[in-house]
Amino acid sequence: MRLYSFFNSSTSYRVRIALALKGLPHDYQGVNIRTLAHREADYVELNPSRSVPLLRDGDFSLGQSLAIIDYLDARHPEPRLIPADARLRARVLELSHAIACDIHPVNNLRVLRYLQDALGVSAGQKDAWYRHWIREGMAMVEDLLARHGAGPYCFGEAPTLADCCLVPQMANALRMGCDLSACPRALAVHEYCLAQPAFARAAPSTQPDFTA
Ligand SMILES: N[C@@H](CCC(=O)N[C@@H](CS)C(=O)NCC(=O)O)C(=O)O
Helix, strand or coil: CCCEHHHCCHHHHHHHHHHHHCCCCEEEEEEEHHHHHCCCCHHHHHHCCCCCCCEEEEEEEEEEEEHHHHHHHHHHCCCCCCCCCHHHHEEEEEEEHHHHHHCCCHHHHHHHHHHHHHHHCCCCHHHHHHHHHHHHHHHHHHHHHHHHCCCCCCEEECHHHHHHHHHHHHHHHHHHHCCCCCCHHHHHHHHHHCCCHHHHHHHHHHHCCCCC
16 A cells, blocks of 8 residues: 655544554655645546545545545454444544534635635734634534543543544644643543554654654
8 A cells, every 4th residue: 555645734644543553554645735646646646636635545535534544444443443333433533523514614725725825814813823723623522522432542441533533633733833721622632642653653743754
């Protein structure tokens, strides 16, 4: 398998965590989204989503991080990241979608670029936008964790898709200087995960395309 990824991309980071938790060997292909490599014709041919990550498994190409993790879970079920139990699965998807569908899209690179380049907002206004949506979104995530989660991971003693989504979102928020003091449970899960070898292997700073 080959993963097309950018070290700092939280959606790529989700898939890197899933691959590491499952111990699946793969090549790493860096795609620099800062220089718009994800919009070049040969890449778009492989990934119509014009984004990272992209997984290639033989002649099968798949974009969208949650679809990729679902595919990996179906092909390599151990350890399961999307639980079989109907209610636990629903909780895991609820939190994962809160991050992947509600928080991440409004702070994605193309949205921030449009704010600055097309709408002419200042760097300060752009940062205020970023922090606002993190504060709103993470309050929702913290509520979900406080009501339904327990244990060192989001939902118990084993990592799930929810942890694959939470850790990269927290990394982004912390990198952007967001105040997460109102999210103690999310901070505790994040800290616990970072100490686990699979999460460490997936971290931005350990990727081949990492630049400081
Ligand atoms: N829903 C997609 C989002 C993928 C995505 O937008 N990734 C970001 C990096 S985290 C990207 O490639 N952004 C490029 C851009 O916004 O132009 C997924 O979960 O894979």
